[in-house]
Ligand code: C2E
Ligand code: CA
């Protein structure tokens with residue numbers, strides 16, 4: 001692990017940390033002694049404590065980005081071990097999600113206490129309630145996240161998650177090409193919890209990595225069962241959503257390729273759905289990872305296309321197979337000329353670059369017709385089918401009549 005190894009020396013009298021400044025590291029005192037001072041608004045400073053070997057200073061700055069709350073000055077020559085915010089974040093990421101969130105709660109509470117102490121000290125009056133409320137509100141959010149994250153972990157370990165499958169339809173033939181797997185969580189007391197709520201919490205807590213592994217494995221197994229039930233092999237695919245957290249795992253490719261191979265499906269039957277944003281966040285890592293998945297035969301789809309970044313050069317850079325046009329453009333298409341032209345351009349772009357195009361969130365026959373007329377090959381949305389449990393998808397496909405969409 002980087003960062004922790006670097007040592008810094010300070011001489012007696014040196015200012016090590018300055019109140020009000022933004023810091024990005026903490027120090028463990030190995031040798032020497034420091035004093036901690038608070039600068040008051042009247043300009044006077046007050047020593048509040050001293051610290052010696054084996055203690056830590058500046059720790060708040062590596063947990064959040066708030067300014068230093070005190071000044072630290074060496075009173076003897078000091079030898080320090082530096083911990084950077086980056087190093088701390090790395091360590092935190094691999095720790096238990098509850099520990100991650102609790103550390104945030106403790107920090108919020110600590111900052112809150114300092115704010116109160118400061119206000120009381122300076123005004124000698126009771127602080128206005130909204131100042132105190134603000135911190136409590138943000139704290140209860142964190143507590144709620146900890147609760148949900150804990151419960152999600154439990155759900156993951158106790159088979160309480162499910163996948164629903166939404167058909168992706170060939171607009172010319174009216175047949176089903178494959179499905180997108182979407183995660184569903186029915187909480188024993190709270191009932192249905194939307195992925196819009198639990199996915200971001202799972203991402204923040206790092207639990208998404210386990211959840212994605214499960215989703216891929218389950219999607220493969222489900223597609224195999226569907227093939228058996230329908231008596232048709234190697235005709236359908238399943239598209240699984242991944243997040244940026246999955247990509248930084250060193251065994252991502254190995255796991256993804258391994259899971260696909262073990263399922264007995266052909267690699268082309270697995271599509272990895274990722275957002276533009278993810279690609280932009282970690283381009284080099286993503287390129288190599290995606291290339292290895294592509295070399296193994298899997299498809300790469302860009303989800304919510306059009307909502308991320310405007311640079312199109314990445315379409316050449318990454319080994320992409322499919323663009324999924326975000327549903328907001330489809331929704332706006334009929335009444336807004338510019339959205340319609342944008343959709344038309346994306347379709348043209350896809351055709352010119354040899355990419356597949358899927359329109360997301362198609363709700364009406366009119367939208368489907370317009371898309372087909374514009375040359376869009378495939379679509380997904382409530383007009384064709386909602387995301388459904390495995391058994392319902394099998395029933396639907398057994399009686400599926402090609403949807404007729406005029407050209
Ligand atoms: P997404 O990947 O863009 O998925 C499409 C969302 O649009 C799904 O919402 C789907 O139910 C909904 N949808 C499909 N057709 C229509 C339509 O015609 N009209 C409207 N209004 N909506 C439609 P859902 O299932 O609530 O999922 C929300 C988001 O949560 C997903 O957006 C995805 O970002 C995330 N998510 C869901 N499952 C997973 C998962 O297994 N892994 C990860 N990483 N993210 C997931
Ligand atoms: Ca998706």
Ligand code: CA
Nearest residue numbers: 303304326360
């Ligand atoms: Ca999408």
